[in-house]
Amino acid sequence: MAPAKIVIIGGGFAGVECARYLERCLRPEEAFIQLVSPDAGLLYLPLLPQVASGTLNPRSVSVPLRRLLRRTEVVPGMAVGVEPGTRRVVVRRTRTSGRETALEYDQLVLAPGSITRIMDVPGLQEHGFGMKTLAEAMYLRDHVLRQLDIAAVRGGLDEDQERLNFVTIGAGYAGTETAAVLNKVCRAAAGRFFPEVESGMVRWHLVTRGDRIMPELGDKLGAEAKRILAERGIELITGASAAEVTANGVKLTNGRFIPSRTVLWTAGVAPSPLAAHLGAETDKGRIIAQADLSVPGLPGVWAMGDAAAVPDTAEGDGQVCAPTAQHAMRQGRHLGKNLVATLRGETPAPYRHPDLGMVVDLGGRDALARPLGVGLRGVPAQFVARGYHLMALRTIVARARVAFDWAVHGLAGDDFLRIGYADHKVHTIGGFEQSGCYLPADEVPRVVKELGDPE
Numbered sequence: 271m272a273p274a275k276i277v278i279i280g281g282g283f284a285g286v287e288c289a290r291y292l293e294r295c296l297r298p299e300e301a302f303i304q305l306v307s308p309d310a311g312l313l314y315l316p317l318l319p320q321v322a323s324g325t326l327n328p329r330s331v332s333v334p335l336r337r338l339l340r341r342t343e344v345v346p347g348m349a350v351g352v353e354p355g356t357r358r359v360v361v362r363r364t365r366t367s368g369r370e371t372a373l374e375y376d377q378l379v380l381a382p383g384s385i386t387r388i389m390d391v392p393g394l395q396e397h398g399f400g401m402k403t404l405a406e407a408m409y410l411r412d413h414v415l416r417q418l419d420i421a422a423v424r425g426g427l428d429e430d431q432e433r434l435n436f437v438t439i440g441a442g443y444a445g446t447e448t449a450a451v452l453n454k455v456c457r458a459a460a461g462r463f464f465p466e467v468e469s470g471m472v473r474w475h476l477v478t479r480g481d482r483i484m485p486e487l488g489d490k491l492g493a494e495a496k497r498i499l500a501e502r503g504i505e506l507i508t509g510a511s512a513a514e515v516t517a518n519g520v521k522l523t524n525g526r527f528i529p530s531r532t533v534l535w536t537a538g539v540a541p542s543p544l545a546a547h548l549g550a551e552t553d554k555g556r557i558i559a560q561a562d563l564s565v566p567g568l569p570g571v572w573a574m575g576d577a578a579a580v581p582d583t584a585e586g587d588g589q590v591c592a593p594t595a596q597h598a599m600r601q602g603r604h605l606g607k608n609l610v611a612t613l614r615g616e617t618p619a620p621y622r623h624p625d626l627g628m629v630v631d632l633g634g635r636d637a638l639a640r641p642l643g644v645g646l647r648g649v650p651a652q653f654v655a656r657g658y659h660l661m662a663l664r665t666i667v668a669r670a671r672v673a674f675d676w677a678v679h680g681l682a683g684d685d686f687l688r689i690g691y692a693d694h695k696v697h698t699i700g701g702f703e704q705s706g707c708y709l710p711a712d713e714v715p716r717v718v719k720e721l722g723d724p725e
């Protein structure tokens with residue numbers, strides 16, 4: 271019998287763990303595995319704020335897919351269309367050439383992570399910053415340091431306050447950690463390199479719709495996180511979001527306008543356009559999956575990680591699994607097991623994983639951790655956080671790179687060096703995430719037909 275064709279969309283935590291499990295448990299005669307990814311590496315997203323803060327080098331947080339995967343065929347590009355009728359996936363190889371190719375599947379795994387919702391807020395696409403890709407982290411760091419550079423030379427004008435106000439919308443890990451570490455960088459840079467910029471002029475604002483930050487931390491550690499941010503001079507604005515972003519600032523939904531050239535958006539996810547191609551139901555931007563990670567009504571289609579709303583069977587009460595790296599990795603392995611079971615005619619099992627806690631690095635010695643429900647702060651939390659990240663990085667080389675960067679940064683501190691991205695490149699959140707690359711749902715059948723049989 272011909273090997274089953276398994277196509278995995280997304281080379282993040284969930285997709286890569288799934289492929290690695292399948293490689294280990296299925297013989298080449300049983301399955302041909304393809305993984306579609308626009309990136310050459312598995313990006314370790316939880317360490318992205320540390321790239322923005324200059325603590326880690328960008329290369330250290332991306333583990334090459336070719337080191338992680340042995341016989342999975344890595345297909346470079348974005349999956350821009352799916353046609354369930356013919357079981358084809360359309361992949362656009364590069365952004366510029368627009369060249370498309372078709373892959374055929376027996377089993378399709380959707381693990382494209384989350385897509386930032388940008389359409390609802392006027393001006394966000396043009397003027398906002400995102401924090402989902404390595405390029406964005408580097409770009410944001412450059413842009414922030416550039417504001418200090420310019421303000422240091424000009425001095426004292428209104429425009430400078432615009433440059434020295436920074437706003438982060440969304441107080442999950444991405445927003446909170448990034449605001450915390452970049453605020454620290456700005457204050458240190460102002461003190462050491464730009465004495466003309468008084469550190470009191472640097473103002474970071476963290477805006478959230480609710481009244482809590484990083485709700486996964488629980489009430490006690492959440493309150494501790496708020497205390498640390500307040501001590502660092504970060505203003506927390508609750509019960510609000512962005513209503514409009516312009517080149518000179520952000521209007522909040524509570525009517526307040528904050529003059530700023532840096533509005534970082536980490537709030538809100540939109541459903542993957544691939545969900546519409548499949549006709550799959552979504553919940554708050556995530557594809558609804560069953561407990562065994564299959565997508566209801568679509569035989570041979572599975573979804574997991576941030577892209578999927580998977581019932582949290584350990585919590586019950588109709589809750590869905592939180593969008594965390596912990597769930598994404600475990601769901602990847604679990605789906606690997608379920609695919610093996612399905613190919614061997616067995617019944618797939620429901621996913622169940624009790625939360626093991628979380629770690630948050632706010633820069634310096636300020637960290638918070640809740641391993642197995644035990645609340646830690648300060649140096650012990652930092653120790654647990656760094657140990658966890660080192661374990662979760664999948665190769666010895668990646669662990670060595672990250673540990674080395676931490677050591678060098680600990681000894682030598684930041685050099686506040688700008689690479690020069692912000693001087694040359696026009697950014698948009700959608701451009702970095704390639705969210706505009708998808709085919710309209712009604713065009714997929716035509717493109718699939720034109721492409722003919724898969725290569």
Ligand SMILES: Cc1cc2nc3c(=O)[nH]c(=O)nc-3n(C[C@H](O)[C@H](O)[C@H](O)COP(=O)(O)OP(=O)(O)OC[C@H]3O[C@@H](n4cnc5c(N)ncnc54)[C@H](O)[C@@H]3O)c2cc1C
Nearest residue numbers: 280282283284315316349382383444575576593594595598
């Ligand atoms: C800045 C930041 C900090 C975070 N900190 C933490 C933390 O401290 N702890 C924690 O548990 N979680 C944290 N998270 C969340 C965590 O990183 C995610 O839950 C996790 O990455 C989800 O894994 P995933 O595999 O579902 O998606 P991802 O890791 O996002 O991977 C998805 C992959 O799919 C690719 N892709 C997207 N669309 C397509 C397409 N159409 N075709 C092909 N490929 C595609 C993407 O390029 C990406 O490589 C953080 C997230 C961010 C952004």
